[in-house]
Amino acid sequence: MANFTPVSAAIGGALIGLAAVLLMLFTGRIAGISGIFGGLINPQTDDRGWRAAFIAGLIVAPLSAVFVGYPVPMPQMPGSFVTIVAGGLLVGFGTRLGSGCTSGHGICGIARVSPRSIAATCVFMAAAIAVVALTRHVFGG
Amino acid sequence: MPILASLVCGFVFGWGLTISGMIQPAKVLGFLDIFGIPSGAWDPSLAVVMTAGLAVTGIGYALARRRPPLFANESLWSTRKDIDHPLITGALLFGIGWGLIGLCPGPAIANLATLSGRVIAFVIAMALGMLAYDLWHSRSAILAEHGLAGGAAQAPGADG
Numbered sequence: 001m002a003n004f005t006p007v008s009a010a011i012g013g014a015l016i017g018l019a020a021v022l023l024m025l026f027t028g029r030i031a032g033i034s035g036i037f038g039g040l041i042n043p044q045t046d047d048r049g050w051r052a053a054f055i056a057g058l059i060v061a062p063l064s065a066v067f068v069g070y071p072v073p074m075p076q077m078p079g080s081f082v083t084i085v086a087g088g089l090l091v092g093f094g095t096r097l098g099s100g101c102t103s104g105h106g107i108c109g110i111a112r113v114s115p116r117s118i119a120a121t122c123v124f125m126a127a128a129i130a131v132v133a134l135t136r137h138v139f140g141g
Numbered sequence: 142m143p144i145l146a147s148l149v150c151g152f153v154f155g156w157g158l159t160i161s162g163m164i165q166p167a168k169v170l171g172f173l174d175i176f177g178i179p180s181g182a183w184d185p186s187l188a189v190v191m192t193a194g195l196a197v198t199g200i201g202y203a204l205a206r207r208r209p210p211l212f213a214n215e216s217l218w219s220t221r222k223d224i225d226h227p228l229i230t231g232a233l234l235f236g237i238g239w240g241l242i243g244l245c246p247g248p249a250i251a252n253l254a255t256l257s258g259r260v261i262a263f264v265i266a267m268a269l270g271m272l273a274y275d276l277w278h279s280r281s282a283i284l285a286e287h288g289l290a291g292g293a294a295q296a297p298g299a300d301g
Contacts, residue, residue, distance in 0.1 A: 001181055001183060001184065001185065002181065002182070003168070003171050003182070003184040003186070004184055004185055004186055005162055005184075005186050006185075006186065006189050008160050008161060008162060008186075009161050009162065009186040009187070009189035009190045009193070010189050010190075010192075010193040011160050011161070011193075012156075012157045012158065012159070012160035012161020012162065012163065012190055012193075013157065013161055013189060013190035013191065013192065013193030013194040013197075014157070014193045014194065014196075014197050015153055015154070015156055015157030015160060015161075016154055016157035016158065016161070016190070016193075016194045016197075017157075017193065017194040017195065017196065017197025017198040017201065018153055018157070018197055018201070019150045019151070019153040019154035019157060020150075020154075020194070020197075020198045020201070020202075021197060021198055021201025021202065021204075021205060022146070022149070022150050022153065023146075023147065023150040024201070024202060024205045024210065024216060025201075025205050025208075025210060025211060026143065026146035026147070026150065026210060026211050026212050026213075027143050027146060027147060027150075027210055027212055027213050028209070028210035028213040028214075028215055028216035028217050029213075029217055030217065030218075030219065030300070031150065031154065032300065033154075033245075033246040033247040033250065034246045034271070035300075037246055037250060037268075037271070038271045038275075041268050041271060041272060042271075042272070042275050044275075049143070049144050049147075050143050050144055050146075050147040051147075053144045053145070053147040053148040053151065054147040054148065054150055054151035054154075055151060055250060056148060056151060057147070057148040057149065057150065057151025057152035057153075057154070057155060058151040058152070058154055058155040058158075058247065058250050058251050059155070059250060059251060059253050059254050060151075060152060060155065060254070061151070061152050061153075061154070061155020061156045061158070061159060061251060061254075062155060062158075062159050062164060062251055062252070062254040062255070063254045064152075064156075065156065065159045066254075070159065070160075072159055072164065072254070072255065073164075073165050074255055074257060075164070075165060075166050075167075075244075075252045075255060075257050075259070075260055076165065076166060076167040077166045077167070077242050077243060077244065077259055077260075077263075078170070078241075078242070078243070079241060079242060081259070081262065083241055083242070084242060084259050084262050084263050084266070085262060085263075085266040086238070086241065086266075087238040087239075087241040087242035087244070087263065087266070088238065088242075088244075088249075088262070088263040088264065088265070088266025088267040088269075088270060089238070089266045089267070089269060089270040089273075090234050090235065090237050090238025090241070090270065091235055091238035091239060091242075091244070091245065091246065091249070091263075091267050091270065092266065092267035092268060092269060092270020092271040092272075092273070092274070093231075093234055093270035093271065093273055093274045094230075094231045094232065094233070094234030094235030094236070094237070094238060094270075095231065095235045095245075095246060095271070096231070096270070096271045096274035096275065096278075097227050097230060097231030097234065097274055098227065098228050098229070098230070098231020098232040098233075098234070098235055099227075099228065099231065099300045100300040101235060101245050101246045101247070102239075102245040102246075102247065103154075103245075103246070103247050104300055105232070105300055106191060107191065107194045107195060107198055108198060108202075108300075109219075109300050110195055111194075111195050111198035111199040111202050112199075112202050112218070114219065114222075114300065115222055115224060116219075116221055116222065116223070116224055116228055116300055117300055119224045119228065119229065119232075120228055120229070120231075120232040120300070121232075123229055123232035123233055123236060124232040124233070124235045124236030124239060125236065126236065127232070127233050127235075127236025127237050127239075127240060128173050128236040128237070128239040128240035129173050129174075129175055129240065130236075130240065131173075131236070131237050131239075131240025131241055132170055132173040132174045132175075132240045133174070133175070133176055135240070135241065136174055136176070137176050
């Protein structure tokens with residue numbers, strides 16, 4: 001397991017949890033990124049302020065990391081431009097239809113032992129594992 | 142104050158994604174590739190991220206349940222318990238997209254900071270997918286209101 005980084009993973013995971021807890025303590029909201037971003041871009045939303053602020057903080061964080069000398073790698077993603085767009089459409093539509101993503105269901109939902117979030121997380125994990133198996137080991141080289 | 146608090150929370154969340162390495166789609170795919178277990182190429186980091194995140198959130202939420210939020214009138218906990226078709230179908234579609242690219246919404250948005258053209262294309266497509274859902278959802282809600290058959294007439298869920 002040459003790529004395993006348990007210490008930074010534990011610290012980073014704890015910070016993600018801390019952010020979720022603080023958002024609930026401060027604003028009473030669930031830290032689900034698909035819900036926050038989906039609400040921000042929906043023309044019928046009337047509470048854009050806190051959503052825009054959270055998203056701004058999310059983007060400024062890696063910039064500040066670079067600023068203080070913490071390495072932020074350029075994202076490496078497989079696939080053609082068409083695959084990128086198809087993946088984006090599936091993630092956008094799927095997270096709204098399923099009312100949550102890795103953060104909303106995977107962290108916030110499971111943390112309060114929600115049966116919906118446990119079911120959703122099992123399904124999206126299994127689907128993603130199956131897709132990686134197919135693209136890397138069946139159709140890939 | 143709620144705006145500033147949200148900014149801080151997003152900032153802490155973004156640092157969590159950066160330090161954990163989950164901002165890198167290749168690392169996420171390294172976890173999802175379970176066929177890498179026998180060869181030793183598998184990267185279990187995402188499981189550690191989730192475990193640590195769940196431990197902190199579990200304890201913190203238990204405390205947060207006892208008090209109203211500082212800058213809002215009430216806490217918006219989801220009360221739904223039903224495991225319905227939209228939840229499962231949505232999770233399935235999301236999982237397929239996540240497995241194709243290795244990006245879920247949080248890291249996708251945080252990666253806008255890198256100005257990567259491929260990430261920008263992904264986030265635009267993700268936004269269009271979300272808007273397409275909103276359009277489809279409101280149309281089928283109107284159809285259902287008029288007694289016409291249509292798919293999702295339920296209130297939008299707010300799990301996350």
